[in-house]
Amino acid sequence: MAKPKLKEHHINRDWCKGCGICVEFCPKKVLELDKQDKVVAVHFTNCICCKLCELRCPDLAIEIETEL
Amino acid sequence: MAIKDYIRERFFPHIWCPGCGHGMVLNALLRAFEDLAISKNEIVMVSGIGCSARISGYVDVHTLHTIHGRALAFATGVKMSRPELNLIVPMGDGDALAIGGNHFIHAARRNIDITAIVMNNRIYGMTGGQYSPLSGYGTLATTAPFINIDHAFDVVELAKAAGATFVARTTTYHVKQMSELFKEAILREGFSVIEVLTQCPTYFGRKNKAGSAVDMVKSFKDNTTPVGSKAKLESPGLIERGIFVQKDLPEYTREYDKVIERAMKKR
Amino acid sequence: MNGTLKFVQGNEACVEGALYAGLKFFAGYPITPSTEIAESLAYRLPQIGGKFIQMEDEIGSMCAIIGASLTGSKVMTATSGPGFSLMQEALGYAIMAEIPCVIANVQRGGPSTGLATRGAQGDVMQSRWGTHGDHAIVVMTASNNQDVFNITIEAFNVAETYRTPVILLFDEVMGHTRERLIVPEKDEIPLVERLRTSVKGGVDYHPYLPREDGRLPMSDFGGVHRYNVTGLYHDMWGFPSENPAVVDGLIHHLTDKIRNNVHTITQYKEYFIEDARTILISYGSTARSALHHVLNRRKRGEYIGLLELQTLWPFHGDLIREKCKNAELVVVTEMNLGQLYRQVKIAVDHPERVFLANRVDGVFITPTDIKNMLRLIQGRGV
Numbered sequence: 001m002a003k004p005k006l007k008e009h010h011i012n013r014d015w016c017k018g019c020g021i022c023v024e025f026c027p028k029k030v031l032e033l034d035k036q037d038k039v040v041a042v043h044f045t046n047c048i049c050c051k052l053c054e055l056r057c058p059d060l061a062i063e064i065e066t067e068l
Numbered sequence: 069m070a071i072k073d074y075i076r077e078r079f080f081p082h083i084w085c086p087g088c089g090h091g092m093v094l095n096a097l098l099r100a101f102e103d104l105a106i107s108k109n110e111i112v113m114v115s116g117i118g119c120s121a122r123i124s125g126y127v128d129v130h131t132l133h134t135i136h137g138r139a140l141a142f143a144t145g146v147k148m149s150r151p152e153l154n155l156i157v158p159m160g161d162g163d164a165l166a167i168g169g170n171h172f173i174h175a176a177r178r179n180i181d182i183t184a185i186v187m188n189n190r191i192y193g194m195t196g197g198q199y200s201p202l203s204g205y206g207t208l209a210t211t212a213p214f215i216n217i218d219h220a221f222d223v224v225e226l227a228k229a230a231g232a233t234f235v236a237r238t239t240t241y242h243v244k245q246m247s248e249l250f251k252e253a254i255l256r257e258g259f260s261v262i263e264v265l266t267q268c269p270t271y272f273g274r275k276n277k278a279g280s281a282v283d284m285v286k287s288f289k290d291n292t293t294p295v296g297s298k299a300k301l302e303s304p305g306l307i308e309r310g311i312f313v314q315k316d317l318p319e320y321t322r323e324y325d326k327v328i329e330r331a332m333k334k335r
Numbered sequence: 336m337n338g339t340l341k342f343v344q345g346n347e348a349c350v351e352g353a354l355y356a357g358l359k360f361f362a363g364y365p366i367t368p369s370t371e372i373a374e375s376l377a378y379r380l381p382q383i384g385g386k387f388i389q390m391e392d393e394i395g396s397m398c399a400i401i402g403a404s405l406t407g408s409k410v411m412t413a414t415s416g417p418g419f420s421l422m423q424e425a426l427g428y429a430i431m432a433e434i435p436c437v438i439a440n441v442q443r444g445g446p447s448t449g450l451a452t453r454g455a456q457g458d459v460m461q462s463r464w465g466t467h468g469d470h471a472i473v474v475m476t477a478s479n480n481q482d483v484f485n486i487t488i489e490a491f492n493v494a495e496t497y498r499t500p501v502i503l504l505f506d507e508v509m510g511h512t513r514e515r516l517i518v519p520e521k522d523e524i525p526l527v528e529r530l531r532t533s534v535k536g537g538v539d540y541h542p543y544l545p546r547e548d549g550r551l552p553m554s555d556f557g558g559v560h561r562y563n564v565t566g567l568y569h570d571m572w573g574f575p576s577e578n579p580a581v582v583d584g585l586i587h588h589l590t591d592k593i594r595n596n597v598h599t600i601t602q603y604k605e606y607f608i609e610d611a612r613t614i615l616i617s618y619g620s621t622a623r624s625a626l627h628h629v630l631n632r633r634k635r636g637e638y639i640g641l642l643e644l645q646t647l648w649p650f651h652g653d654l655i656r657e658k659c660k661n662a663e664l665v666v667v668t669e670m671n672l673g674q675l676y677r678q679v680k681i682a683v684d685h686p687e688r689v690f691l692a693n694r695v696d697g698v699f700i701t702p703t704d705i706k707n708m709l710r711l712i713q714g715r716g717v
């Protein structure tokens with residue numbers, strides 16, 4: 001199976017509560033919290049599309065879109 | 069269907085605190101629904117009262133938000149009269165095992181086909197941090213300002229002894245396992261109990277100096293081990309997670325069909 | 336009236352009425368003197384494909400019938416004082432969430448375990464105000480098996496019409512009195528069936544938006560409409576709301592739907608009221624003795640009549656006032672310390688003419704008791 005390729009991190013800033021869970025448990029340290037405590041995919045080129053951030057977010061605020 | 073198709077988007081962002089584990093349970097449950105591709109009309113979610121119980125408001129299925137501790141009794145009525153429906157009952161630890169303890173053991177004993185999820189944050193979140201029957205000896209709570217001298221239930225042992233035919237435990241760190249367990253429980257016929265160790269950073273975390281939500285989730289990683297692992301022998305303090313019971317016994321509503329059959333012969 | 340003649344206990348008459356009305360689900364917990372209702376339904380319900388379950392307590396029983404009602408079934412539970420006390424929280428839920436259901440309370444002496452095998456009528460006020468918060472409730476009773484049968488059917492009809500719990504307030508004496516009962520042919524007594532919404536799947540359905548006539552069409556759990564049911568104040572979709580306008584609207588809807596229909600809901604029987612100078616007011620088993628006494632005295636030319644209430648709540652004060660307006664003496668006969676008596680006093684034009692003839696010692700009030708108490712009240716000595 002080909003590795004999924006990242007298309008976009010969809011971050012719902014209205015829903016994100018800045019808990020930092022996705023940031024902490026991202027294996028590639030792709031994510032960071034900005035000044036407003038909302039998550040941003042700063043190092044998105046490192047993303048391996050494991051979707052752990054999406055699966056763990058308590059607020060359903062982050063979604064990984066991959067290219068098919 | 070995407071997971072967003074299973075939620076009532078207009079109520080988001082939800083009411084839970086930042087980092088509350090209840091949202092992670094919701095997340096994993098939605099993924100289980102999505103993977104199973106169950107029709108929303110076939111699911112009835114019944115909850116009691118507590119932060120955890122608010123989960124029912126967010127899921128676009130038939131939802132019954134009831135009274136504290138009694139969700140399983142309501143669910144029993146729904147299931148008895150419409151056995152073809154899929155009953156999911158998420159409960160807080162106080163909801164399930166303090167005020168609702170009696171309904172819990174009796175629903176398990178009957179082996180009625182319900183998926184019971186115990187969202188165990190070891191505290192009463194909604195009422196502001198009082199100890200629950202799962203807080204455990206030595207913890208602190210607003211009602212245990214010096215030390216909690218109440219011993220905790222072991223949900224797995226309790227469910228086993230009461231007769232549940234599927235018993236599992238996982239944590240909010242192990243979200244993939246959580247989804248898988250939910251799926252198995254939903255597909256199985258009989259009373260299933262999944263205990264999810266989840267974090268209440270706001271009350272349990274603060275009272276017990278357990279750190280942030282992130283720290284608490286990390287501790288679930290560090291303090292648990294797969295059921296039957298060697299690590300448990302070396303460090304007996306580790307909490308086991310995984311499937312503890314999985315057995316096929318006649319399900320209650322099917323058994324009642326036999327009662328109907330017998331009764332009809334006697335007409 | 337065509338039908339099947341039976342010789343049964345009051346509790347069984349209640350069962351016959353419930354089955355006639357279309358009962359499909361019963362959850363209960365044994366307690367004297369109501370147990371025969373559960374026992375009989377454990378036998379009868381599966382015979383018609385219905386469901387019976389003995390729950391772990393009365394709280395669970397009340398919750399289970401609410402759950403079952405939401406799937407579209409006609410449901411019922413039965414209990415007595417201690418169990419009725421346990422049901423109060425879930426009863427309030429049924430009021431708030433507007434769930435049709437019937438609760439039979441075969442009264443025994445209270446408080447607490449009280450007098451398990453003796454009659455009493457001490458739960459009149461509990462049935463009205465047992466659950467917390469402002470609310471309205473329908474409470475019905477009867478004094479002979481045929482009426483127990485009929486009023487049980489009526490209870491189901493009222494529950495469906497107004498989407499409300501209805502309490503059948505029987506008592507030990509009624510529950511255990513054996514007498515004849517004619518179960519009419521099917522269709523002889525009209526039944527109210529669940530009003531279901533005609534809104535199609537995919538179209539916005541408002542489970543809590545009353546129609547113009549005040550009724551709320553339901554959609555069964557498992558059907559095409561997915562909505563929320565909660566004991567919190569809620570909007571027309573059933574979702575929690577603390578909006579003052581929503582809260583105010585809902586509490587008034589819940590109470591008005593009963594209060595505004597007191598005329599339609601109220602059932603009573605009257606005997607010789609027209610020219611009566613003394614009016615007895617009674618209900619349940621006590622009304623049997625009252626009637627006996629009235630018939631006796633009428634034979635001797637005494638101007639005495641009986642107003643037998645079958646609907647206790649909502650309390651139809653206007654009816655009482657009207658019936659009692661020419662009476663020189665109004666005597667309320669009941670097996671408690673005056674729970675209905677106080678209501679009657681408030682309702683009539685001349686409260687000073689209202690007296691209480693009661694017993695609270697677990698002994699059934701006989702016609703002789705009534706005769707003696709009337710003599711005392713009238714200052715004639717015993």
Ligand SMILES: Cc1ncc(C[n+]2csc(CCOP(=O)(O)OP(=O)(O)O)c2C)c(N)n1
Pocket residue numbers: 117118119120121136159160161162163164189191192193194195200268
């Ligand atoms: C009969 C009754 N008693 C007490 C309460 C108050 N109450 C609401 S939620 C709750 C406990 C919540 O704790 P838990 O069930 O563990 O859920 P959490 O909020 O932690 O998710 C209590 C005691 C109530 N609603 N009803």
Ligand code: SF4
Pocket residue numbers: 015016017018019020021022023038039056057058059060061062087
């Ligand atoms: S886990 Fe979700 S809520 Fe928390 S910081 Fe990440 S995106 Fe925001």
Ligand code: SF4
Pocket residue numbers: 025026027028029030031046047048049050051052053054064
């Ligand atoms: S998909 Fe995986 S690698 Fe990419 S941001 Fe999320 S957690 Fe990090």
Ligand code: SF4
Pocket residue numbers: 083084085087088089090119120189193194267268269270271
């Ligand atoms: S109080 Fe605790 S359980 Fe309740 S929402 Fe906040 S973190 Fe979650």
